[in-house]
Structures are given as structure tokens and as C-alpha cells.
Amino acid sequence: MNGPSENIREIQQLLAALDVGELTAPQDARLQQIVAEDEDARRLYLEMMFLIGHLRYTHSQEPLALREGNASIPALPSLLVQPALSLGFLHSALGFLSATTGMAVDWRRHPVRFVAVATVLTGVAWAILFAFVLTGRQDGQRPSADGVFASITTAKQVAWMEGATHLPAGTAIRGGEYLELASGMIEVTCHSGARVVLQGPAKLIINAPGSMTLESGRVLVRVSQQARGFRVETPSVDVVDLGTEFGINVTEKETEIQVFEGKVQAYRHDNARDRGRLLVAGQATVFGNSPQLGFYVKEKKMNRSIYLALAAMLALPASQPADAALITLSASRDTTILGIVPDNNYGGLDYLGVGSVAAARNNSLISFDLTGLPGTNMVVTSATLRVFYHAADTGGTGRTVEIYEAVSANGGWVEGTGVAGDSSGATWNERDASVVPLTPWTGAIGLESVGTAYHSQLLSSQNVLNSTADKTAVDFVLGSGQYSNLTEMTQSWSAGMSGLLLRLPDGASLPAGIDRVAFFSTEDGVAEVLAPQLILTVEEAPVPEPATGAALGIGGMMVLGFTRRRRRRRKAA
Amino acid sequence: MYEGCAGWLYGYLLSLLRRPLDAEEVLQETASLLWEKFDQFHPGTEFRAWACRVAYFKVLKFRESRAKSPLSFSDLFLERVDQEAVVMADKLDARSAALEECIKKLPRDDRGLLREHYDCETTVTGVATSRGCSVHVVYRALARIRDVLHRCINRTLMEESGG
Numbered sequence: 001m002n003g004p005s006e007n008i009r010e011i012q013q014l015l016a017a018l019d020v021g022e023l024t025a026p027q028d029a030r031l032q033q034i035v036a037e038d039e040d041a042r043r044l045y046l047e048m049m050f051l052i053g054h055l056r057y058t059h060s061q062e063p064l065a066l067r068e069g070n071a072s073i074p075a076l077p078s079l080l081v082q083p084a085l086s087l088g089f090l091h092s093a094l095g096f097l098s099a100t101t102g103m104a105v106d107w108r109r110h111p112v113r114f115v116a117v118a119t120v121l122t123g124v125a126w127a128i129l130f131a132f133v134l135t136g137r138q139d140g141q142r143p144s145a146d147g148v149f150a151s152i153t154t155a156k157q158v159a160w161m162e163g164a165t166h167l168p169a170g171t172a173i174r175g176g177e178y179l180e181l182a183s184g185m186i187e188v189t190c191h192s193g194a195r196v197v198l199q200g201p202a203k204l205i206i207n208a209p210g211s212m213t214l215e216s217g218r219v220l221v222r223v224s225q226q227a228r229g230f231r232v233e234t235p236s237v238d239v240v241d242l243g244t245e246f247g248i249n250v251t252e253k254e255t256e257i258q259v260f261e262g263k264v265q266a267y268r269h270d271n272a273r274d275r276g277r278l279l280v281a282g283q284a285t286v287f288g289n290s291p292q293l294g295f296y297v298k299e300k301k302m303n304r305s306i307y308l309a310l311a312a313m314l315a316l317p318a319s320q321p322a323d324a325a326l327i328t329l330s331a332s333r334d335t336t337i338l339g340i341v342p343d344n345n346y347g348g349l350d351y352l353g354v355g356s357v358a359a360a361r362n363n364s365l366i367s368f369d370l371t372g373l374p375g376t377n378m379v380v381t382s383a384t385l386r387v388f389y390h391a392a393d394t395g396g397t398g399r400t401v402e403i404y405e406a407v408s409a410n411g412g413w414v415e416g417t418g419v420a421g422d423s424s425g426a427t428w429n430e431r432d433a434s435v436v437p438l439t440p441w442t443g444a445i446g447l448e449s450v451g452t453a454y455h456s457q458l459l460s461s462q463n464v465l466n467s468t469a470d471k472t473a474v475d476f477v478l479g480s481g482q483y484s485n486l487t488e489m490t491q492s493w494s495a496g497m498s499g500l501l502l503r504l505p506d507g508a509s510l511p512a513g514i515d516r517v518a519f520f521s522t523e524d525g526v527a528e529v530l531a532p533q534l535i536l537t538v539e540e541a542p543v544p545e546p547a548t549g550a551a552l553g554i555g556g557m558m559v560l561g562f563t564r565r566r567r568r569r570r571k572a573a
Numbered sequence: 574m575y576e577g578c579a580g581w582l583y584g585y586l587l588s589l590l591r592r593p594l595d596a597e598e599v600l601q602e603t604a605s606l607l608w609e610k611f612d613q614f615h616p617g618t619e620f621r622a623w624a625c626r627v628a629y630f631k632v633l634k635f636r637e638s639r640a641k642s643p644l645s646f647s648d649l650f651l652e653r654v655d656q657e658a659v660v661m662a663d664k665l666d667a668r669s670a671a672l673e674e675c676i677k678k679l680p681r682d683d684r685g686l687l688r689e690h691y692d693c694e695t696t697v698t699g700v701a702t703s704r705g706c707s708v709h710v711v712y713r714a715l716a717r718i719r720d721v722l723h724r725c726i727n728r729t730l731m732e733e734s735g736g
Contacts, residue, residue, distance in 0.1 A: 016716045018591055020697045025645070028591065032650035042657050046588055050665045051722060053584030054672055055691040056593055348717055350724070392724070417713040419720050523717050 007034050007041040009420035015048050148172040149209045150190040151328070154313060158184035159200070168473045170386070170535050172328050179204045181217070187313055193227035194241075196220070197310040207233075218249045220310035236287040236295075237266040240276075247307045254288040258302055268295060331532040332369040333415040333499075334521050335426050338362045339446050342428035347416030350523040351390040352532070354464075354502045355399040355516020356509075362516050363446055364502040365406065365413060365426065368534045370494040380486040382537040383478040385460065385500060387519035388530040391470035395514030398465035404454040404501045405481055409442035411498030415522075447501050454501045457481040461505070464517040471530060474519065490536060578621045579604070581666065582628055585658050589632050589651055599635050603628040621662065629655055668726050671733075675725035683718050690715060 014031045017023045023031070035045045155169040164180035167173070173188065181200030188196045192209040202217020213233040223230045223241040230241040232248055236255040239248060244262025248255065257266060259279045266287065268274040277297065279285055284300040304311075335347040339360030352364035366385070385403065406413075414432040416425015423433040428446045431439040443453025450456050460476035468474070483489040509515070520530035582603065587596040606627055636646045658665070676684065689695045689703070690711075697715070701708045 012720075015719075016712065019715065019719070020712060021592075023591065029645055029647075031591070032645070032647040036647060036649040036653050039657075042653060043661065046654065046657055046661055046665065047668060047726075048719065048723065049588040050581075050584035050668060051672060051719065051726070052691075053587040053596070054580060054669050055687060056587070057580055057583040348713060348720070350717070350721060392728070417709075417716070419716060523721075 007038045008044060010034060011041045011045055012048075012420040013422070015045070015052075019052055148174050148191070150188050150206050152179075152186050153189045153195075154185075154187035156185045156313065158186060161201070161203075166469070166472055168386075168475075170328060170384075170533075171473070173206050175206060175208055177206055179206070185310065185313055190227065190230075192230060193224035194230045195222045195224075195314060197313045199310055214248055214250050216250050216252075218247065218306070218310070220247045220307050220314055221245065222314055233269065234287075236269055236289055238269055240265045240267065244281075246279075247310070249306070253290070254286050256284065256286045256300065258284045258304070258307070260304070260307075270295070327536045327538055329368045329370065329534045329536070331366050331522050331534075333413075334364065334366040334532060335413070335415045336362060336364040336521070337426060337428045337446060339428050341421055342445065343423065343430075343433060344421030345416035345418035345423060345425040345427050345433055346421060347414075347425045348419040348523055350521055351393050351518040352387070352502065352521045353393065353516045353518045354401045355394075355396065355504060355514075356511065357514050357516065359510045359512050361446060361448065361504060361510065363448075364519075365447075365499045366502065366532045367411075367497045367499040368493070370490055370497060370534075378487070379539050380490045380536050381539055382535075383486050383490065384535040385476040385478055386533040386535055387474050387476070388532075389464070389468040389470065389472045389474055390518040390520045391468075393514075393518045394466045394516060396466060396511070396516065398463060398467070399515065399517045400461060400463045400505055400508070401476075401502055401517065402458055402505050403460040403476055403478070404450075404457070404503070405459060406447060406454050406498040406501050407442060407452065408496075408498045410447060410453060411496060412439075413499060447503075450506075455482050459500070466517060468517075471520070486536075578624055580669065581621060581662070582624055584665065584669075585625060586628055586632065588654050588658060589629075590635070595635065599628065599631050602635075603631045606631065622659070625655075625659060667730060671726045671729040672722060674729060675722050678725065679718065679721070683714070683721075686711075686714055687718060 011031065011034055014023065014027055014034075017027060018031070031045075035042045150173045152167055152169050152171045152173065159182040160166050161180040161182045164178065164182075167179065167186075169186075173179070179186065179188070179198060179202075181198055181202045181204075183200040185197055185199045188198060188204075188206070190196065190206070190209060190212075194210070196204075196212070197220045198204050199218045202219070203215035204217070204219065205213040205215070207213055210227060210229060211231040211233070215235070219232070221230070221232060221241070222245045223243065225243060228241060228243050232239045232241075234248060234250050234255040236250075237257070239246070239257060242263045242265060244264055245260045246262075246264050247258045247260065250256075257264065257279055259281050261281050263278060263280045265276040265278055266285070267276040268287075270289070277285070282302060284302045286298040286300050287296070288298075289295050333347075334352055335345065336349060336352045338344065338346070338353070338357055339362070340358045352366065353362040354364055355362050366387075410431065412431055414425035414434065416422070416432075416434070418424050425432055425434060427433045429440065431441055433439075441447055441453055443449035443451075447453035457479070459478045459481050462474070462476055464474055478486075478489075480486050480489045483492060519532065522531040579600070583596060583600050586599050586603070587593060590596045590599060603624070607624055610627065632651065636651075639646075676687070679687070686700065689700050690697070695703070697708055697711045701711045704711070
């Protein structure tokens with residue numbers, strides 16, 4: 001007979017089969033047995049069945065696409081296409097009638113009223129369908145699902161608002177992402193070519209490569225020629241760039257625009273037919289909307305001083321040298337392996353643990369696909385592993401995490417899909433438990449042997465505390481390990497990366513309970529980008545100066561001359 | 574009243590019957606019976622508890638009608654799930670409310686997958702075909718999303734209770 005935790009794991013596996021309609025009769029019998037006998041399993045079963053039930057029934061009463069503008073794979077609202085649910089809809093109609101009349105209504109006794117309500121609700125259904133189609137059409141113009149439109153290139157003395165996602169410099173920003181700054185400044189570089197400095201307190205949303213919404217606060221915007229037409233929406237006006245540098249300050253009541261170079265066109269936000277107002281360099285204009293005045297526009301004296309700090313940040317040669325680029329890669333595979341359950345794969349978990357569980361080690365592996373990186377004539381000047389702290393599933397005060405590179409013979413590990421522990425991939429004992437014959441790790445199990453399972457050179461080490469806030473970025477600056485430099489290291493990885501091994505130092509304590517830190521895995525499952533990242537700073541290899549080239553040429557000729565002389569001497573001898 | 578607890582009843586029936594089509598069938602029968610027997614409902618008592626009793630009765634009837642089905646219905650299972658569902662009723666309601674917020678936090682692709690699988694009732698094979706990926710990938714994605722939602726609900730409720 002199984003113990004309680006085994007029952008939980010088994011129930012999760014049976015639920016997975018049940019939810020896709022593939023529960024066999026013996027599995028069904030087993031499920032009933034566990035649920036009947038184990039109280040914890042029964043509670044989990046009910047929670048999951050109500051979750052599935054909600055997704056299948058309650059949730060489907062209101063189409064996701066209608067509420068969220070989700071355009072991929074359009075589908076009819078389920079209440080129109082599911083006969084089984086139409087009864088629920090009918091009862092909703094009766095409920096509605098009952099609520100409006102304040103009494104319980106039997107539709108069989110009030111056929112006319114029932115028909116009237118049914119007609120109204122049919123109309124509502126068609127309106128929903130119409131709105132759905134419309135929403136789908138609008139969505140076609142929206143950014144792609146995985147569109148990264150910008151990145152935070154510099155951050156200075158930043159504090160984020162309570163509850164806001166903390167986004168350090170280097171973070172890629174997807175469409176629709178909120179930047180909620182309590183204080184400090186960040187520079188956002190849009191892929192379209194616009195550079196924006198945001199000063200807190202401020203709220204900004206990146207809508208698309210060429211558009212953002214400033215809800216509150218101050219920004220300084222510099223738009224390159226190729227990004228002409230860049231748009232900043234505010235509560236009062238939408239500012240469209242016509243090749244320029246400008247500042248916007250949004251307060252509770254007004255939006256102030258100062259144009260420093262070039263010109264912008266400002267359109268009323270609440271009037272789609274507004275033909276706009278042209279603002280030129282040296283002009284400061286305030287737009288507002290009050291109950292007494294309605295929409296109003298005021299000319300103001302320029303006040304550059306409020307943008308001085310922002311301009312100083314923008315005046316920097318960006319955060320990297322002009323010929324440098326920041327390349328951010330998301331992990332291609334990752335998994336966590338546990339010595340206490342050496343035959344179980346946990347590749348499907350949303351976290352990677354490092355520490356100990358029940359007096360046994362818990363290691364993690366992360367790998368990236370660097371195919372084609374770095375290109376020829378490229379020099380890698382820094383490499384950082386960025387992981388995001390996962391507040392759940394931790395224990396103890398914190399752990400020191402060391403990072404090593406697994407030997408190439410251990411490179412063929414398989415991430416797997418285990419959530420409750422299965423044999424779908426890498427385990428403590430094997431690189432891939434899903435295949436026969438056995439695939440033991442080269443070196444010791446759990447990659448616990450220095451030199452044979454992983455290279456001895458430490459790439460990075462850091463003490464991570466469990467008081468760290470959830471989703472905080474934790475950066476491990478990587479050394480070049482057994483390679484002579486980072487360029488050589490990444491070139492080697494581009495041919496196939498064996499994986500970074502995250503482990504405790506040798507001799508670390510392994511207490512009885514859970515004593516580990518955790519980071520989000522590629523199964524982060526949330527809107528933010530929380531999967532492990534490899535951030536590379538890549539620069540073009542220096543091209544020799546003409547003078548240097550000439551000197552090399554002369555040197556080359558001298559070497560050649562020397563060789564010839566030597567040959568002649570040898571010949572003569 | 575029924576409108577307010579139809580979703581809950583569906584979850585309850587799905588927990589007892591395990592198969593969505595069976596749960597939908599019994600839900601329709603339960604709804605009809607509720608309207609027929611509405612005169613027997615005593616105002617002031619809890620509608621959901623009464624509806625639950627009616628639904629349970631319908632489940633037992635359904636079990637009789639499927640006596641020859643290869644899927645068995647253990648007495649103990651039905652009894653314990655019914656009791657636990659009633660005990661956990663308020664908690665399950667709170668979980669459903671939290672679930673709505675958790676769904677909104679999912680990446681767009683995941684919401685699309687949920688809609689395809691649950692709203693449109695596309696089979697896993699159908700979803701895999703439409704997305705050009707393997708069935709295994711879809712299984713895995715669904716399991717992951719369910720797990721993420723479950724954890725998100727737990728976190729939300731814990732935060733709400735100040736725990």
C-alpha cells in the first residue's frame with residue numbers, strides 16, 4: 001500500500017489521464033480507491049476536479065477571447081455551440097427573470113414572458129458573437145504572442161511599486177507589460193529604435209514596438225529616424241513623434257509636453273476624429289480635462305530643468321558601447337534532481353531547487369541553445385546566468401549555490417515532464433530514465449563527482465537567502481571556467497551545451513527537512529519572463545587601425561625576410 | 574439561485590462521475606428535477622445543500638442505469654466525495670473565484686490552449702494537430718497549466734487570509 005505522498009503523486013497522474021478522457025477502467029477503480037481511503041488525496045482530488053469543472057463549465061460560459069482579446073484559434077462562444085450547456089443558459093434566463101421580477105418563475109406557466117427573455121438573450125448571444133468576431137479582427141493588429149518589443153537597458157537607483165514585477169537591467173519586455181516605478185530611473189530601449197527614460201513614480205505600459213502608454217509620471221523620449229511615428233498615449237492626449245526628442249509629464253490632472261528637438265503631433269485621447277495639434281521644438285503645452293473647462297490646452301514656458309536627470313541618462317552612450325549588444329537567451333531545458341527520490345524526474349516543475357531535501361542533495365541543471373553564437377568577429381565580454389527567485393518550495397534561511405559545467409559526456413540529459421515524479425527524463429540516477437537500457441551519469445550519480453561528472457572550475461558562486469522576494473532576479477556572473485576566455489566558452493557551448501550544474505558546495509550541511517533555495521524554471525507558467533536566462537554582452541572584435549595594420553605589414557615582411565635568410569643559410573650549409 | 578450554484582453543481586457532479594459528458598447529462602436531469610420539485614424547497618434553507626441532495630439522488634439513478642458499464646462506482650467513493658464536497662463547499666467556492674484571477678495571469682498561449690481543450694472540447698490529438706506538435710507536448714502543457722493554476726489558487730488564498 002502506498003504512503004500518503006505516493007497517493008498524492010498517483011492521484012495527480014490519474015487526474016492527468018482523466019482530464020484528457022484517457023482514464024482506463026482499472027485506473028478509474030484505483031482512483032476511486034485512493035480517493036475513498038486517503039483524506040489528503042480526496043481533498044486534492046476535489047480541488048482539481050472543481051478546477052477542471054470550472055474550466056469546462058463556468059468558465060466556458062464567458063468566452064476567453066471576448067474578455068481578453070485572445071485571437072489565436074477563434075472559437076464560437078461555447079453557449080452557442082454546446083447543447084449540453086444551453087440548458088444552463090436557459091436556467092440563467094430564468095434566473096435573470098426571477099431576479100428582475102423578484103419572484104421564482106416557472107417558464108411553463110409564463111410562456112410569453114419566457115419567449116421574450118429568450119429573445120433578448122438570443123440577441124445578447126448574437127451581440128457576444130459579433131463582439132467576439134470584432135475582437136478577433138482587432139487582435140490581428142496586435143503584437144504576436146511571444147513578442148518582445150523592448151528591453152530595460154539601464155536602471156538607476158530603482159525601487160518598484162508594491163506588488164509590481166521587479167525588472168532589472170537587461171530584462172526583455174513583452175507587449176502589454178507594466179513598468180511600475182516607485183522611484184529612480186530606467187532606460188527602456190524599444191526594438192523600433194526609440195529610447196525612453198522613465199522617472200519614478202511612474203507607470204508605463206509597452207503596447208507594441210512603436211507604442212506605449214504613460215499612465216502617470218515623467219518620460220524623456222528620443223526617437224531615431226527609423227522609429228518615426230512612435231506613439232505615446234496618455235490620459236489626455238496621444239503624442240505621435242515626427243522625428244524628435246520630447247518630454248511628457250503626466251499628473252493626475254494634466255499632461256505636459258515639452259518638445260526639445262523636431263516636432264510632435266498631439267491628438268485628443270478621447271476623440272478619435274481630432275485632427276491633432278502640432279508642437280514644435282521649444283514649445284511647452286499642457287493638456288487637461290476638467291469638469292468645469294472640459295478639454296483645454298495651455299501654452300507654457302519651457303522648463304528643461306525637470307528633465308535634466310533624464311537627459312543625462314539618455315546622453316550616456318546607451319548602457320553598452322555603441323558596437324556592443326546584449327543577447328538574452330532563455331533556457332532551452334532545465335530540470336531539478338533529488339537524491340532522496342533518485343528515480344524520479346521533475347522536469348515539469350515550475351522551479352529548480354538547490355539545497356537539500358530529507359538529508360539528501362537537490363541539484364539542478366540548466367542548458368541553453370547557443371547555436372550560431374557568437375558570430376565570427378564577435379567577442380563575448382560578459383556572461384551572466386540570471387535566475388528568478390521562487391519563494392515557494394523553499395526551506396531554511398538560504399543556501400550557497402555553486403555553478404559548474406557538466407562534462408560533455410553528461411550533455412545528453414533529458415528535461416522530462418515530471419511534476420509529481422515520474423520517469424520521463426533526467427533523474428538523480430540517470431540522464432534519461434525514459435529509455436532502456438539504463439543511462440547512468442558519467443561519474444557519480446547526481447553528478448556528484450568533481451572532474452568526472454562536472455568540470456572542477458567554479459563558474460560562479462553566491463549565497464542566496466530565502467528572505468529574497470518572489471520573482472527577484474538573481475544574477476550569477478559567470479567566469480570562463482576551463483576555457484581561456486568567455487568567447488571560447490560560448491563558442492564551445494554553441495556546438496552543444498552539456499549544461500550548468502547548480503549545486504551546494506562540498507561539505508554543506510544536509511539537514512533532515514527541506515533546506516534549499518529555488519528558482520523559476522522554464523515551466524514558469526506566468527506572464528512575466530521568469531525562466532532562467534543567459535545574458536551575453538557581445539562586441540565586435542576590434543578591427544586593426546590602419547597604422548597598426550601597416551606596422552603588422554612591415555613586421556610580416558621582416559619575419560618573411562628573416563625566414564628567407566635562414567633558408568638561404570641552411571642551403572649554403 | 575440555481576444560476577449561482579450551477580457551476581458548483583457541475584464540479585460536484587464531475588467529482589462524483591469523473592466523465593464530463595456524464596456530469597453534463599446528470600446536471601441537465603438535476604436541473605429539470607430542481608424546477609419540478611421547486612415547490613418542495615423551503616425558503617430560508619440553503620439552496621445549494623438542497624440542490625446537492627437532488628443531484629446526489631440523480632447520480633445514484635445514473636449509476637443504476639450504467640450498471641453494465643465497465644466503469645464501476647464504488648459506494649465508499651461516492652459517499653466520501655459527497656461528504657467532503659459539502660464540507661469543503663465554501664472553500665471550493667473561494668477557489669473558483671481565485672481561479673478566475675489566476676487564469677488572467679496565464680500567458681496568452683496557455684489561455685488559448687485552455688480554451689481549445691475545455692471550451693471547444695477539442696481532443697488532445699485535435700489540439701496537437703492544430704498546433705503542429707506532438708500529443709505528448711499537449712499532455713504536458715495541460716498538466717503544467719493545471720498545476721500552475723492550482724498553485725496560484727493556493728497562493729492567492731494564502732495571501733488573502735494573510736498567511
